Amino acid sequence: xxxxxxxxxxxxxxxxxxxxxxxxxxxxxxxxxxxxxxxxxxxxxxxxxxxxxxxxxxxxxxxxxxxxxxxxxxxxxxxxxxxxxxxxxxxxxxxxxxxxxxxxxxxxxxxxxxxxxxxxxxxxxxxxxxxxxxxxxxxxxxxxxxxxxxxxxxxxxxx
Amino acid sequence: xxxxxxxxxxxxxxxxxxxxxxxxxxxxxxxxxxxxxxxxxxxxxxxxxxxxxxxxxxxxxxxxxxxxxxxxxxxxxxxxxxxxxxxxxxxxxxxxxxxxxxxxxxxxxxxxxxxxxxxxxxxxxxxxxxxxxxxxxxxxxxxxxxxxxxxxxxxxxxxxxxxxxxxxxxxxxxxxxxxxxxxxxxxxxxxxxxxxxxxxxxxxxxxxxxxxxxxxxxxxxxxxxxxxxxxxxxxxxxxxxxxxxxxxxxxxxxxxxxxxxxxxxxxxxxxxxxxxxxxxxxxxxxxxxxxxxxxxxxxxxxxxxxxxxxxxxxxxxxxxxxxxxxxxxxxxxxxxxxxxxxxxxxxxxxxxxxxxxxxxxxxxxxxxxxxxxxxxxxxxxxxxxxxxxxxxxxxxxxxxxxxxxxxxxxxxxxxxxxxxxxxxxxxxxxxxxxxxxxxxxxxxxxxxxxxxxxxxxxxxxxxxxxxxxxxxxxxxxxxxxxxxxxxxxxxxxxxxxxxxxxxxxxxxxxxxxxxxxxxxxxxxxxxxxxxxxxxxxxxxxxxxxxxxxxxxxxxxxxxxxxxxxxxxxxxxxxxxxxxxxxxxxxxxxxxxxxxxxxxxxxxxxxxxxxxxxxxxxxxxxxxxxxxxxxxxxxxxxxxxxxxxxxxxxxxxxxxxxxxxxxxxxxxxxxxxxxxxxxxxxxxxxxxxxxxxxxxxxxxxxxxxxxxxxxxxxxxxxxxxxxxxxxxxxxxxxxxxxxxxxxxxxxxxxxxxxxxxxxxxxxxxxxxxxxxxxxxxxxxxxxxxxxxxxxxxxxxxxxxxxxxxxxxxxxxxxxxxxxxxxxxxxxxxxxxx
Numbered sequence: 001x002x003x004x005x006x007x008x009x010x011x012x013x014x015x016x017x018x019x020x021x022x023x024x025x026x027x028x029x030x031x032x033x034x035x036x037x038x039x040x041x042x043x044x045x046x047x048x049x050x051x052x053x054x055x056x057x058x059x060x061x062x063x064x065x066x067x068x069x070x071x072x073x074x075x076x077x078x079x080x081x082x083x084x085x086x087x088x089x090x091x092x093x094x095x096x097x098x099x100x101x102x103x104x105x106x107x108x109x110x111x112x113x114x115x116x117x118x119x120x121x122x123x124x125x126x127x128x129x130x131x132x133x134x135x136x137x138x139x140x141x142x143x144x145x146x147x148x149x150x151x152x153x154x155x156x157x158x159x
Numbered sequence: 160x161x162x163x164x165x166x167x168x169x170x171x172x173x174x175x176x177x178x179x180x181x182x183x184x185x186x187x188x189x190x191x192x193x194x195x196x197x198x199x200x201x202x203x204x205x206x207x208x209x210x211x212x213x214x215x216x217x218x219x220x221x222x223x224x225x226x227x228x229x230x231x232x233x234x235x236x237x238x239x240x241x242x243x244x245x246x247x248x249x250x251x252x253x254x255x256x257x258x259x260x261x262x263x264x265x266x267x268x269x270x271x272x273x274x275x276x277x278x279x280x281x282x283x284x285x286x287x288x289x290x291x292x293x294x295x296x297x298x299x300x301x302x303x304x305x306x307x308x309x310x311x312x313x314x315x316x317x318x319x320x321x322x323x324x325x326x327x328x329x330x331x332x333x334x335x336x337x338x339x340x341x342x343x344x345x346x347x348x349x350x351x352x353x354x355x356x357x358x359x360x361x362x363x364x365x366x367x368x369x370x371x372x373x374x375x376x377x378x379x380x381x382x383x384x385x386x387x388x389x390x391x392x393x394x395x396x397x398x399x400x401x402x403x404x405x406x407x408x409x410x411x412x413x414x415x416x417x418x419x420x421x422x423x424x425x426x427x428x429x430x431x432x433x434x435x436x437x438x439x440x441x442x443x444x445x446x447x448x449x450x451x452x453x454x455x456x457x458x459x460x461x462x463x464x465x466x467x468x469x470x471x472x473x474x475x476x477x478x479x480x481x482x483x484x485x486x487x488x489x490x491x492x493x494x495x496x497x498x499x500x501x502x503x504x505x506x507x508x509x510x511x512x513x514x515x516x517x518x519x520x521x522x523x524x525x526x527x528x529x530x531x532x533x534x535x536x537x538x539x540x541x542x543x544x545x546x547x548x549x550x551x552x553x554x555x556x557x558x559x560x561x562x563x564x565x566x567x568x569x570x571x572x573x574x575x576x577x578x579x580x581x582x583x584x585x586x587x588x589x590x591x592x593x594x595x596x597x598x599x600x601x602x603x604x605x606x607x608x609x610x611x612x613x614x615x616x617x618x619x620x621x622x623x624x625x626x627x628x629x630x631x632x633x634x635x636x637x638x639x640x641x642x643x644x645x646x647x648x649x650x651x652x653x654x655x656x657x658x659x660x661x662x663x664x665x666x667x668x669x670x671x672x673x674x675x676x677x678x679x680x681x682x683x684x685x686x687x688x689x690x691x692x693x694x695x696x697x698x699x700x701x702x703x704x705x706x707x708x709x710x711x712x713x714x715x716x717x718x719x720x721x722x723x724x725x726x727x728x729x730x731x732x733x734x735x736x737x738x739x740x741x742x743x744x745x746x747x748x749x750x751x752x753x754x755x756x757x758x759x760x761x762x763x764x765x766x767x768x769x770x771x772x773x774x775x776x777x778x779x780x781x782x783x784x785x786x787x788x789x790x791x792x793x794x795x796x797x798x799x800x801x802x803x804x805x806x807x808x809x810x811x812x813x814x815x816x817x818x819x820x821x822x823x824x825x826x827x828x829x830x831x832x833x834x835x836x837x838x839x840x841x842x843x844x845x846x847x848x849x850x851x852x853x854x855x856x857x858x859x860x861x862x863x864x865x866x867x868x869x870x871x872x873x874x875x876x877x878x879x880x881x882x883x884x885x886x887x888x889x890x891x892x893x894x895x896x897x898x899x900x901x902x903x904x905x906x907x908x909x910x911x912x913x914x915x916x917x918x919x920x921x922x923x924x925x926x927x928x929x930x931x932x933x934x935x936x937x938x939x940x941x942x943x944x945x946x947x948x949x950x951x952x953x954x955x956x957x958x959x960x961x962x963x964x965x966x967x968x969x970x971x972x973x974x975x976x977x978x979x980x981x982x983x984x985x986x987x988x989x990x991x
Contacts, residue, residue, distance in 0.1 A: 020277070029275075034187035035180015037404070039353045040442045044877035047353060075180035089178040093170055096842050099850065100655025101177030102184065102353040102404030131884040134877065136353050136405050137655050138846060139853030139914075140885035 004068040008033060009077025017064045023057075024048045026064035027074060035076040035105050039134065046133030049106035050074045056113035058106075058132070075105035078112070088112050088150040097146035099137035107133045111147045119155055123148065164664035164674050165905075168842035171660040172679070173653075182402040185357035185374040186439040192359060193222055193428070195421055195438035196279035198269035198286045199448060200261035203295035203517040203870020204309070207259055210269060211287040218282040220274035222431050225424065227256040233388050234423050238414065242487030246321035249313045251515070252485045255416040255423075261290070262309060262482035263518050264870055265447025267416050272424055272436055295517040295870035299456050299477045302514035309482060309515035318480055319488045319513040323495060325570035326506030331471030335462025339542050344936040345531050345919060347454040347479070347864035348857070350524040351882060352654070354404020355445040358418045360425035361435030368395040370435075371422050374403050376411040377692030378682045379650050384414040385422045393688075400682030406654035407854070408523040409450050411694040412486055446875035451864050452490060452524035454479035455531045459539050462505070467543045467554035472504040474535060476511040481520040488513050490521060490528040492574045493626075498532030499569055499579075500624050501586040501808055502540075502558040507571075517870045523694065525854055526915045529625060534937065537621040537920035541927065545959050551924070552590060552599060555622055559586040562898075574695075575629040577803040583898045583908070584624065584808045589832050592894050593620065597812035597830040605814075615819055616827065619924025620812040621917035626804035627835070627909025628700025634689050635706030637666060637713045638794035641768055643737050643752035645670060645677045647709075649702040650690020652682030656911060657843045658698055662706050664839055665905070669710035670717075671734030672751065679706075689798070696807065696909025699839060704799035704903045712795035717754045720793070724749050724757060751793070758793040760784035805900040807908035809833040811852075811917045815925040822944040824860055824926060826889040834896040835910040844910045845893055851914020853888045858915070859922040859938050861887065931962035 001016040008031050015030050027033040027050065036059060039047035043061040050059045051073040078086045088108050091097065098104040107130065114121065114129035121129060126147045127140070135143060176182050212224045227235070237252045257268045269286050273279035294307040301307070302316045309316055332338055358373040369391060375381050375398075382398035385391075403410065417438050425436045440449070455478050462471040478491040488511075495509040544554040560567045562585040569579040594600065602618045609616045636648045647666050653659065663677035670677075680686045681702075682693075691701070718729035721739035725732070725747055733742050740748035756772045764770040771777065778784055785791055814828040831848055838844050861881040865873040874880045891914075899906030919937040926944065927934045932951040939947075950956040 018277070028186075029190070032190070033180070034184075035182070037184060037186070037354070039404075040877045042442065042876045042878050045353060075178075079179060085178065092178055093174045096171070096846050098174060098177055098655075099657070099846060100353070100403065100405040101173065101182050102655075104177055105180050108178070127885040131886040134353060134882055134884060136351060136407070136854075136882070137850045139849035139851075139891065140888050141849045141890055142846060144885060 002065050004065055006067050006070050006072055008072045009074055019063065019065055021064045022060055023062040023064045023067050024059035027059060027072070033074045033076055036074045037102055037105065039102065044134065045103070046110055047103050047106040049109040049133065051109060051113065056110050075108060078108065086112070087153045091146040091150035091153065095142045095146035095149055097138065097143045103133060103135040107135060107143060111150065114147070115151055115154060120151060164667045165839055166837065167664070167840065169660060169664055169674060169840055171657050172663060173657060173659050177402070184354055184402045184404050185359060185372060188372055188401060189359040189435055189437040191434040192437040193272050193274060193432045194276035194279045195424065195436055196271050196276060196283045197267045197417070198271070198283045198288060199444070200257065200264055200266045200268055202261055202290050202292050203264050203297065204293040205261050205290035206293065207257055207261060207268065207288060208291050209289040212269065214285040214287070215271065215282040218273070218278060218285060220278035221271065221282045222274070223272045223424065223428055224282070224286070225256065225270040226268070227254060227258045230255060232390055234419065238416065238485055239384060240487065241485055242489055244319070244487050247319040247484060247488050249318050250484045251310050251313070251318070253416065253483050255420050264872060265444065265519060267448065270420050270424065272428060297516055297518060297866050297868055297870045299454065299479050299514060302479065302516045303477055309517055313515060316515045317512055318484050318515055321488065321492070321495070322508065322510045323571050324508040328471045328473045328506040328508040331506035332460060332462035332473060335470040336464055337546060338460065338462050339546060341459040341538060341542055342935060343457040343459065343535055343538055345453050345455050345534055346938060347451045348524065348862045349451045349864065350407035350409035352405025352407055352409065355440035355442065356410060356415060356417065356449060357439040358421045359435060359437040360422040362426040362429040364429050369422060369426060371396065371398045372401055373398065373418055374410060375400050375413055376406045376652050376654060376694055377413050378652055379684055379688060379690040380692060381413045381418055382684050385419055388414070388419045389423060389426060398684045400652040403652065403654040406693065407525040408452070408527060408694065410654065411692055412450055412522045442877060443875050446880065447519060447872055450520050450522040451481065452521055453531060453858065454521065455494065457531070457535045459535055461539050461543065463543050465547060466557050467547055467549050468557050469502060470505040472507050474498060474509045476509070478511055478513045479516050479518070479521055480513045481516060481518045483520050485520065486522040489574050490523055493528035494532040496571050496573050496579050497529045497624065497626065498536050500533060500536050501560060501584065501622050502536065503560055518866060525851065525912050527695065527912070529623060529912070529916045530855070530858065530919055533621060533623045533917050534920045534923070537917065537924060538935065541924050545961055548961060552594060552620060556587060556590055562587065573626055573804060575804055580803060581624060581806045582902050583836070583900050584806060584834060585896065585898050586622070586808065589808065589810050589834055589896050592896060593810045593812050593830060593832040596832060596892060596894050597814070597828065599812065614816060615929050616814060616816045617925040617927065617929025618812065618814050619921045619928055620810060621920035621924060622810045623916045624806050624808045625696065625909070625913055625916060627696035627807050628801065629695045629697055629804045630801055631691060632798050632800035633691060633701035633705045634687060634796060634798040635702060635709040636687055636794065636796040637670070637706060637709040638792065639713060639717070639751050639755045641752055641755045643676060643750060645672055647677060647679045647706055648683070648686035649681055649706060650684070650687040651693045651698055651702050654693065656698060656847065657840065658702065661699055661839050661843060662702060665703050665707050666710045669707050670714050672737040676737060696911040696913070698911070700805060700903060700907055700909050701799055703839065703907060704905055705797060707904055708797035708799060709795050712797055713793060716758065716795065717751060717793060720754050720757050721749050755793040759791040799903065801902055803902070805902045805908045807835045807910065807913060809913050811921045813921045813925045815922065815929055817926060817929045817944065822941040822948065824941065824944065826856060828892065829889045830892045831914065832894045832896060833910070833913055834898055835913065836899045836906050836908040837897050838895065839907065847910050848893055848914040849891050851912060852891045852918065853883065855915040855918020856888060856922065857883045859919045861938065863938050927959065932956050932958045
């Protein structure tokens with residue numbers, strides 16, 4: 001067992017974990033952040049995407065011990081303290097960017113990361129930017145529209 | 160006035176929880192449950208000679224290890240044959256754990272229960288199973304040859320053989336001026352929802368009851384199956400489908416071995432597992448032990464006149480059903496009936512053989528046999544058009560059933576055991592819309608432009624008819640609470656289709672309440688115990704109409720009670736935004752919440768509002784408080800059970816560009832015209848179409864199941880199975896036609912599967928058009944197209960008549976003339 005400590009959605013956690021424990025399992029089973037889900041086990045689907053020190057990572061491909069000392073943000077920590085949805089969450093709702101919702105937490109975390117790097121992406125850049133995340137329901141069309149719409153919204157908020 | 164919700168692109172109720180990580184999928188439940196893991200067969204076909212669990216049992220945290228020998232009672236029997244059919248003469252289903260023999264890689268052999276999944280997997284890895292390998296039957300040619308048998312008592316590997324015929328097809332074809340023959344092939348793909356299967360069961364020792372959560376499309380039937388296997392009364396078993404991360408067909412199969420095993424172990428190990436037992440499928444398990452679909456070989460013989468009108472159509476299908484047939488022969492039945500699409504075939508005969516192979520079972524995947532049928536028919540339409548030098552759209556139009564011929568009886572028996580009678584549709588109008596949307600008539604000019612720029616483009620189209628809303632029934636329960644909130648329940652399940660929104664829209668309109676006051680529960684047997692399931696594009700049609708009927712009953716009762724309270728005739732009342740009021744005199748009104756209070760005569764006032772219904776407050780003392788033909792409460796349930804399916808239809812057109820060097824296929828435009836009757840929520844319908852088209856494109860260009868000759872699935876992960884990302888899927892352009900169904904109160908037809916159905920057919924049509932030679936096999940990868948070009952250049956693949964002589968590119972110019980001017984009926988155009 002190894003002692004680790006990290007901040008998850010603004011709350012500090014310390015636990016003893018087996019070194020082989022994946023970050024996603026630590027988040028789901030120890031911290032209780034079940035909003036982050038597992039879709040593939042091979043880091044292809046991106047459903048488990050969270051932010052580690054501000055960078056999107058696939059938490060099925062990170063060991064919990066590697067996140068020792070890190071700040072983790074999951075989908076459950078994305079809304080404001082008052083519960084107000086993040087513009088990306090609002091845009092997914094308004095543009096019907098989700099159906100079953102299973103890929104949605106990872107897709108949103110990736111999209112937020114994408115806009116942090118490129119606040120005004122073209123459609124092609126959005127499609128390329130989310131091509132580490134699989135969705136089986138939507139055909140991506142409304143996801144792309146949601147990211148476009150969130151980008152507009154967020155640029156407006158900033159300016 | 161309330162705004163009409165039916166027809167509005169209402170944003171979904173489901174989103175609030177799903178956007179914030181507050182959804183509850185199967186693996187999000189049962190935090191303190193024990194975990195199950197399975198030892199699965201590494202062989203496609205083998206005898207199990209020994210199982211040694213000694214080392215596994217020593218792993219710390221292991222609670223139990225089960226093999227077939229441990230199964231008791233009905234658990235030791237084979238899993239049920241869900242849909243028997245007289246033509247399925249040799250049905251075979253698996254045992255929950257292998258009994259002496261395994262028939263595909265991934266078949267469960269041993270179940271391990273441990274403190275957590277890591278430990279369960281550790282122990283599973285230490286189980287030693289000895290196998291004596293047997294010859295594996297992989298692929299339809301091997302199954303057909305019957306050199307080896309999957310099941311020793313089915314030596315020809317034929318599970319089912321069915322012939323359906325209308326008219327004298329041999330006579331009709333013999334007399335036809337033109338005859339063509341085509342050999343076609345479609346490979347396997349799979350539903351592949353982002354969330355795999357999973358089941359969590361907890362035995363309540365105090366009550367002697369079992370609660371099963373499962374990621375299913377059919378919770379009522381899982382409940383019945385588990386109760387039967389465990390010998391429990393139905394009322395002692397609850398089954399709940401929580402949030403389900405996609406289904407697309409694979410989760411309609413039930414009970415899966417894991418569903419009954421986890422439930423059985425939860426009861427058996429109750430003392431050791433007070434918080435229950437959970438199993439969550441991993442991605443590899445999903446590939447090798449869930450279900451696939453699509454794989455078929457087809458032979459088409461067609462006779463037609465010089466306008467391209469079908470005179471006789473004779474189709475033989477070899478369908479790969481995998482190792483077992485738990486879901487019967489629904490898929491090939493659908494292929495052989497829905498193949499007809501919007502057309503009159505003249506005489507028709509369809510024969511299929513459903514064959515065993517040592518591979519994962521084959522059960523419905525979105526489209527459920529229709530993509531293969533449409534592929535057969537639409538490839539045939541294109542072949543006829545090319546043969547006669549006619550426009551492909553015109554050949555289709557000449558064969559259409561006319562709108563005024565509805566209802567139209569195709570003379571066959573459909574998958575629901577009912578006659579195949581189309582109820583509605585205007586195919587000519589749909590085609591006109593499609594041609595306008597894609598610019599069919601202008602394409603030649605575009606092609607010339609592209610060619611001048613060194614680009615190779617093609618256009619294709621494909622048409623389909625889809626039987627939706629199959630029976631036998633669904634039900635709905637609607638209850639107005641004394642808070643004014645309306646609670647709705649239906650038994651079928653949801654996997655992302657937005658039922659909580661769509662059914663709320665329907666109830667809001669029927670009842671006259673605000674959309675946000677309606678809360679819908681699906682797939683929970685505690686709330687509604689009678690249901691069939693979510694499949695065959697049936698949820699909106701079946702449960703939509705059921706909740707509408709139940710809401711109408713509630714409305715009627717509300718008007719009666721309000722009429723008594725307001726001393727008005729119920730026919731003079733209306734319900735607007737949850738308030739019953741006198742038409743034209745809105746001041747004379749009573750809220751539905753109060754009507755709900757009054758509907759339940761009380762002795763005890765449990766809150767302030769309830770005082771209005773207590774015994775000294777209301778009631779005609781000459782009558783019983785609850786009339787003989789009445790019940791307390793403002794609630795009702797009703798069922799919708801149609802005599803037959805309702806038939807949606809649509810047509811797709813696609814423009815592709817093929818790279819002259821790399822043979823990569825790019826979809827430039829994808830156009831859809833769709834007729835599912837009146838749209839309840841166009842945003843949701845279009846979302847369904849987008850997702851369906853994505854799966855159609857995926858099945859045409861990217862996805863397949865690659866088995867080697869030993870029956871190993873070589874691409875059993877998302878690394879190797881090419882499920883498309885946003886970078887591959889095109890934007891879909893959609894237009895709608897709304898011809899209502901005469902069969903149900905809302906006039907609606909199903910929409911869930913439509914998008915996927917013509918995918919392989921329409922893309923094959925466009926690639927063929929771009930390349931100038933025939934495409935007979937899908938999916939198609941760039942390397943396969945590259946090789947086809949070489950085969951075409953070498954004269955081994957026939958060219959299209961319409962493009963012969965057009966090509967100037969030496970890489971594709973054939974060394975021979977693809978033209979064949981000999982009399983058609985003397986030399987059928989036989990292709991490989």
